[in-house]
Amino acid sequence: MRSVYLDYNATTPLDPKIQEAMSSTTAASFGNPSSVHHIGRAARALLDDCRYRVASLWQCKPSEVIFTSGGTESNNLAVFGAARSLASKGRHLITSNIEHHAVLNAFKHLASTEGFELSLVPVDSAGFVHPEDLISLIRSDTVLVSVMAANNETGAIQPYTDLSHICRKRGITFHCDAVQAVGKLEFHSIQQFGADLVSVCSHKLHGPKGAGALFCRSPLRLSPLLRGGAHENENRAGTENLAAILGFTLALEHFVRPSVFDASLLCPLSRRLIESLADIPGVDFQGPPNNRLANTVVFTVSGWDSISLLAALDLEGICASSGSACSVGSLEPSHVLLAMGLPRNVAASLVRFSLGRDTSEADILQTIDVFQSIVSSSRLPE
Template identity: 40%
Template sequence: MIGRYFDYNATTPLHPLVSEVMTQALDTYGNPSSVHNVGMSAKDAVVSARQQIAAFLQCEPDELYFTSGGSESNNWVIKGYLNRWSGSPFHAVSSVIEHPSVRDTLRYWCQSAGGEVTFVPVDEIGCISAQKVIDAIRPDTKLITIMLANNETGVIQPIQEIAAAAKSRGIFFHTDAVQAVGKMPIRLQELGVDALSFSIHKLCGPKGVGGLYVNKAYALEPLIHGGGQEMGLRSGTENVVSLIGAAEACRVAQMDMAFVQAKLFAYKHRIIDQLRLLVPNLKVNGPMGSGCTLANTINIGIPGIRGEALAAYLDQRFGIAVSVGSACSSNQEKKLSYVLQEMGLDEDEIRSSVRISMGAFTNESDVGYFLQCMEHSLVHFYHCMPS
């Protein structure tokens, strides 16, 4: 059924190599905080995983903290950094298309601590202007957080330019890279960020494990107190087996990245070109260039067809999994994508949109099957429409 899965941005299948090393690691059952040999064996596994993942991200091992995933990492970096400004005025800058774990955390922290946040708009293809971020900076700005790649449209943001501007002003800069890590090369020194969040289940690794890179020049306050793990900043017994799987997922992603991304860009253009022949007024939500969008992500609007209905038909009739966008919406009653709203799409355009996301296991046969099923589905829906 993996070949019928086109929702990789939601989560990814576990890579067989990852599954293999995790199965082998089940005997590593000790607590890494224990001082006996069984515990030390588990500790060695955690140390090795940290070194491997740090090498993948090109950072130092002592700059990498393990978490349960991107949402926790985002919460921690915002609260853990802004907590130092409690009781005094502070300002933060972000964007209108951030993941809810960033947007809602910023709003919560501002309400509870008396700060302010400026959410910078995007243009019609979902891009954030670095200059608008810079223009939003104030004398009391303490934090800037902008995602590296958007989960709904795949748009890659100008993080290096924003990071350079933040650094020149002494402002802490964080990027949510959950959708980017494993799908594009990440070189932290070139990126220039002070902190970066990621989730392993987005790159064919296990769920429930992720991480946060923090430049050693900065210190966060703990989000979870009590046990002293993660260099005293994130308490909780380490998920040893999943961390071993996480390191393997990063190794495989690094090894296969160039090949996978090249094939996915080819599939992306093939799908869009073929669908445009079937639907001449097809709307592509986001840019198409290889330097400004993820290879695996397609967000399209098909006029006259409800995205929810199309996704359900593809699933029930053909076993194909696609998404209608984020379930976390600023308009819960209508469940409209706030990302597409901020790009200027109207309600009908948003309701007609679906997200198609591919990954490491997608192949030519899968794409051919998907296109055949899409053609059948379009004929079905347009035939059923009242004339």
């Protein structure tokens, strides 16, 4: 059976050249960057070099780059770290109800256990946050706002420039989860998000898993999640995973400018997919028609549930998703589609195809064929 991988928003394969560079680093630079001897100093030199290279690509100071274990940790460090360090100034926090759980659950935890108040900014039926809705929630004690750059489930690109501007004007710290945006949207510098804190993750752009970074604009200081040594400018204790950091650095250098998710190649493929799926009775596209990631095609199928559809696709070799990879195996409908106002039974029939670097026309044709036969062969009772 021929495999077709259409789940690039969940993760991407590690680029072979990056893998090679990582293996030789693991062997050659095994030292602890905190050791004072020459083997430790060689590891420290490589770590410093990676930080400088990321900073030069991002156009920020090296001290503003905090290496982490990936998107979840970057988001947790941003939300917990900023809220706790700003708590003396105010305890009101705002996020949107379509954030990845790595943001949403961090905020909910702060509200339920640490005395913060949380407001959730709604989205419209296409999945967009509106700047005026954010403005209406801001209070004199609001200290932190977090809205993602691009949604992992619908691909909706949020108006982060307007949102960050609103926050900056009012002296409110703004965090942007750019995990799905970096490598997919045109990138000039990390400053384009206008945010004080920006989360980035390596395995969404052909880098290794377990690596990522948080941009933290100086002079903002975070309360660290991991306490111990003074690593990462006292933001994250623990001996650095040098090979993963190098892999992440290389992924940023090779796959961000220009974006590895090349819209000029992906748009015709996703258009082809959309046009053919649109002919299938019961298929309804979700998310916005415009201002969305070029690689993401998302829809619901009346009379079906996601788990049955994903299982049937998988039996035919096609890897798709029902949204966030973290929700796989759960029958809970997508919180993103619920936030967009869809009824639970409709939200529970979500299928997401996310295309990437190696997606071919043959993959798309096979997917259309398989999907048509699944949906026409048996329809679950409504």
